[in-house]
Amino acid sequence: MQPEAERNTQQALLRGFMLKxxxxxxxxxxxxxxxVKDRCDHCGLELHHASVDDGPAYxxxxxxxxxxxxxxxxxxxxxxxxxxxxxxxLMSFATALALWFLPRVKGMFIGLQWANRLYGF
Structure with missing residues (x-):
């Protein structure tokens, strides 16, 4: 049985921030x-089991x-x-910042889960 290749956590976080x-x-x-998409259109990676819950919001x-x-x-x-x-x-600015950051932070959580082989990755 071959050992699985290392996954670059930093690269996965950056890709997640870019929503990729x-x-x-x-x-x-x-x-x-x-x-969250069910699977990647390009490589076919199954993403449906990514479980980020409330982490990105916090x-x-x-x-x-x-x-x-x-x-x-x-x-x-x-x-x-x-x-x-x-x-x-400041309330308007905070709302705009939160709306911009939320999907990017969620993407980073998905990237972190993939890099560490969590939740079925």
Missing amino acids: CPSCGTGKSIHRYLK FTLMIVVALLFPLLAVIYTQFDPEPLGVAIS
Whole structure:
């Protein structure tokens, strides 16, 4: 029995961030914003058993908060803004960031599972 080849975790994470198949990097792993494809169109890798649950949402929240808190500190130390305007602006910015990051973080979770042979990969 031959040992299975090593899978590059860093490359799988990068491919996942780009919403590509962790194996070939050509086909898509996610469609319809957050739906995991059943299989890669290019290499045929079965993706349907990827189980990421709530992990991407928590990590996305941490990323957005880590980006917004320093921005909030800079805004209030450098300027004298109207609080309501800052709140509305930052809520809009946070929503846009979260919507952009969420599928990419989910793709990274799928890539990490594939690289470590978890959940049937």
